Amino acid sequence: MGKISVYRFLSAGCNGCDVEILECLVPRYKLADLDVEVVERPEEANVLILTGGVNIKGKEELLKIYEAINPPRIVIAVGNCALTKEIFDKGYPMVGPPDQLIPVNYYVPGCPPRPQAIVKAVADILGVKIEETEDYWLAPEGFRGKHEFDSEKCMGCGACAQICTADAIDVIDGPDKRIIRVNYGHCSFCAFCQDECPTQALRLTREYHLLTSDRQTARVANEVNLVGCSVCGGVFFPQKQIDWALKRIVEEKVPAYKDFSSDILSAMMICTKCRREIGSIKRAKKLLANLSERARKL
Amino acid sequence: MPETVYIGPYRPQLVEPERFELLVEGNRIIDAKLELGYMHRGIEKLFTTRTYMQNLALAERICGICSGIHTLCYAQTVERLMGIDVPERAKYLRCIYMELERLHSHYLWFGILAHSLHEHEAFLKIMGERERVQDLLEYLTGNRMNYLINTIGGVRRDIRPEKAEKIRRILKDLKPLSDYIMSLLDDNGAFTKKTKGVGVLPRDRALDVGAVGPTLRGSGIASDIRKEDPYAAYDKLDFEVIVERDGDVRAKALVRARETYESMKIIEQALDNLPPGDIAVKPSEPRVGEEVGRTEAPRGELVYYIRSNGTNIPERVKVRTPSYANNFAILEMLRGERLENARTVIESIDPCFACTDRVTIVDAKTGRRRIITLK
Numbered sequence: 001m002g003k004i005s006v007y008r009f010l011s012a013g014c015n016g017c018d019v020e021i022l023e024c025l026v027p028r029y030k031l032a033d034l035d036v037e038v039v040e041r042p043e044e045a046n047v048l049i050l051t052g053g054v055n056i057k058g059k060e061e062l063l064k065i066y067e068a069i070n071p072p073r074i075v076i077a078v079g080n081c082a083l084t085k086e087i088f089d090k091g092y093p094m095v096g097p098p099d100q101l102i103p104v105n106y107y108v109p110g111c112p113p114r115p116q117a118i119v120k121a122v123a124d125i126l127g128v129k130i131e132e133t134e135d136y137w138l139a140p141e142g143f144r145g146k147h148e149f150d151s152e153k154c155m156g157c158g159a160c161a162q163i164c165t166a167d168a169i170d171v172i173d174g175p176d177k178r179i180i181r182v183n184y185g186h187c188s189f190c191a192f193c194q195d196e197c198p199t200q201a202l203r204l205t206r207e208y209h210l211l212t213s214d215r216q217t218a219r220v221a222n223e224v225n226l227v228g229c230s231v232c233g234g235v236f237f238p239q240k241q242i243d244w245a246l247k248r249i250v251e252e253k254v255p256a257y258k259d260f261s262s263d264i265l266s267a268m269m270i271c272t273k274c275r276r277e278i279g280s281i282k283r284a285k286k287l288l289a290n291l292s293e294r295a296r297k298l
Numbered sequence: 299m300p301e302t303v304y305i306g307p308y309r310p311q312l313v314e315p316e317r318f319e320l321l322v323e324g325n326r327i328i329d330a331k332l333e334l335g336y337m338h339r340g341i342e343k344l345f346t347t348r349t350y351m352q353n354l355a356l357a358e359r360i361c362g363i364c365s366g367i368h369t370l371c372y373a374q375t376v377e378r379l380m381g382i383d384v385p386e387r388a389k390y391l392r393c394i395y396m397e398l399e400r401l402h403s404h405y406l407w408f409g410i411l412a413h414s415l416h417e418h419e420a421f422l423k424i425m426g427e428r429e430r431v432q433d434l435l436e437y438l439t440g441n442r443m444n445y446l447i448n449t450i451g452g453v454r455r456d457i458r459p460e461k462a463e464k465i466r467r468i469l470k471d472l473k474p475l476s477d478y479i480m481s482l483l484d485d486n487g488a489f490t491k492k493t494k495g496v497g498v499l500p501r502d503r504a505l506d507v508g509a510v511g512p513t514l515r516g517s518g519i520a521s522d523i524r525k526e527d528p529y530a531a532y533d534k535l536d537f538e539v540i541v542e543r544d545g546d547v548r549a550k551a552l553v554r555a556r557e558t559y560e561s562m563k564i565i566e567q568a569l570d571n572l573p574p575g576d577i578a579v580k581p582s583e584p585r586v587g588e589e590v591g592r593t594e595a596p597r598g599e600l601v602y603y604i605r606s607n608g609t610n611i612p613e614r615v616k617v618r619t620p621s622y623a624n625n626f627a628i629l630e631m632l633r634g635e636r637l638e639n640a641r642t643v644i645e646s647i648d649p650c651f652a653c654t655d656r657v658t659i660v661d662a663k664t665g666r667r668r669i670i671t672l673k
């Protein structure tokens with residue numbers, strides 16, 4: 001499309017993305033090689049780069065600016081605020097994300113995306129390749145990028161969803177499966193989920209080039225099997241989590257309980273509703289009495 | 299006849315979109331008003347819907363540029379509510395991370411200043427060299443900005459000897475950048491010519507409007523929370539509070555330029571004296587009550603107020619950011635200034651990416667519009 005002239009618009013973000021966009025102008029990122037310029041007026045631009053989740057005050061301005069950009073307009077949403085409002089999702093003045101207000105063509109996930117990610121996104125959109133010989137094109141060890149599940153290890157407990165700082169992880173229960181889904185387009189990349197996961201199943205990788213034209217695809221998911229309650233048959237719990245918990249009790253915490261493994265397991269296989277029934281309570285009481293007697297003997 | 303000039307929110311584009319309404323006579327600004335809200339996200343309300351831990355990520359997103367100091371100020375205030383003592387090693391590490399942040403923030407400020415003064419070469423050089431700090435922060439914390447390195451009870455990542463070595467190496471590489479910036483602020487420097495005598499904020503007016511940070515120190519007042527109300531390990535580290543007397547944009551620039559050397563000094567000392575031990579302790583339950591905490595952010599004093607009802611979700615969090623305090627200083631500096639200097643004045647306090655250099659003048663009487671160019 002010839003020369004790319006970019007106008008930048010921000011409403012209701014943290015400035016982080018804007019600094020990274022500015023940083024793209026530095027020679028080492030080779031944006032100038034792509035024949036891209038940043039212009040000062042929307043009337044001079046054919047590309048609009050958006051950051052921030054847009055609040056009620058920014059909305060009017062955004063609509064005006066979008067109209068002023070020269071068609072065919074290409075609109076790129078940079079940073080998770082511009083994808084999904086991210087951590088500010090439930091903020092009362094927020095009216096975005098921007099694609100609810102104007103058409104958006106591309107999304108660059110990140111919080112903020114590295115300048116490398118922004119430049120690579122622009123290059124991809126233009127269909128050109130940039131030389132990536134220097135070290136800084138690679139994210140360093142310990143970088144907090146796109147998530148990865150170890151499906152062997154993930155037991156579906158949902159601890160990651162509980163701690164998540166940006167409501168980015170959904171726990172979706174189906175008839176016999178549970179899906180743990182990380183929406184990395186809604187994520188603050190805090191890595192609390194990685195720290196919190198009891199089995200080290202969830203990891204943030206060094207992958208940072210996450211450009212997409214459909215923000216619904218900015219997701220990573222894992223599936224685990226659910227088991228039914230041994231009394232009523234209702235689906236209630238991930239099988240792997242039950243196995244993990246039992247193992248922890250009898251192998252790590254109190255090895256002496258090993259003799260009661262099968263009793264403990266059958267107690268665990270009862271859903272919370274059925275646990276309240278008289279028979280279950282009686283059985284549970286008996287089990288607890290046995291366990292505490294065993295503990296006393298130690 | 300006085301005319302009204304609007305600057306922002308998007309024309310010219312300020313990094314935090316704000317709208318300035320200037321009353322202008324001839325070429326002089328006689329009055330200035332400020333309208334905020336384009337960045338409003340309802341953060342203080344959001345704070346009361348999440349746990350203390352989750353709020354760390356929210357606090358740092360108040361401002362992506364000084365994100366680290368927000369988490370520190372927040373964490374320190376929560377630690378007081380929880381009655382936690384942070385390990386000594388963590389206190390030193392906090393100083394290292396926060397001074398790296400001051401470095402990148404100050405360099406960024408110079409990049410923006412160069413941009414607004416149309417010093418393109420200086421802009422590219424400063425922003426290019428600044429990448430060394432960003433690479434380093436990414437290597438140490440896992441992200442270039444919003445690095446969430448502070449947590450309640452300490453820090454999240456340690457600095458082992460090989461990382462310490464890398465920090466020292468990069469500080470050495472950064473010294474020439476600070477020297478270069480100092481040369482731009484020499485008597486004949488490119489920055490000096492365009493900023494000397496511009497946007498003067500006299501000492502007594504700086505106090506009256508409640509300016510903080512380099513804006514206040516540029517008006518001759520030695521105020522720095524790191525010295526007045528020391529936190530982390532600042533009471534054990536030797537550094538100087540930089541003061542300049544002239545109160546103009548150049549003085550504020552000089553304060554920042556000289557502070558970069560102090561930051562390097564602090565980091566080197568902290569690395570030399572890094573005590574052994576843990577980097578964090580576990581958070582506990584907060585007591586019912588309230589606490590106020592403050593820190594010296596790159597732009598000045600940052601204040602957090604937190605009220606707890608004993609649950610794991612705060613009842614009220616109030617944040618007073620330095621830029622908010624300094625906005626009133628901008629208005630003060632604009633009054634009496636020449637119109638063409640307006641942008642430099644605004645940017646001397648808050649970074650601004652000024653994507654357009656034009657403003658619209660609306661004739662106060664007739665409502666007629668004309669476009670002028672800001673230099």
Ligand code: SF4
Pocket residue numbers: 012013014015016017018051052078079080081082086110111112113359362444
């Ligand atoms: S996506 Fe992250 S870095 Fe970008 S504006 Fe939003 S909070 Fe800031």
Ligand code: SF4
Pocket residue numbers: 160163164165166167168169182183186187188189190191192193194
């Ligand atoms: S890194 Fe994990 S915990 Fe943090 S916001 Fe993203 S999904 Fe949530």
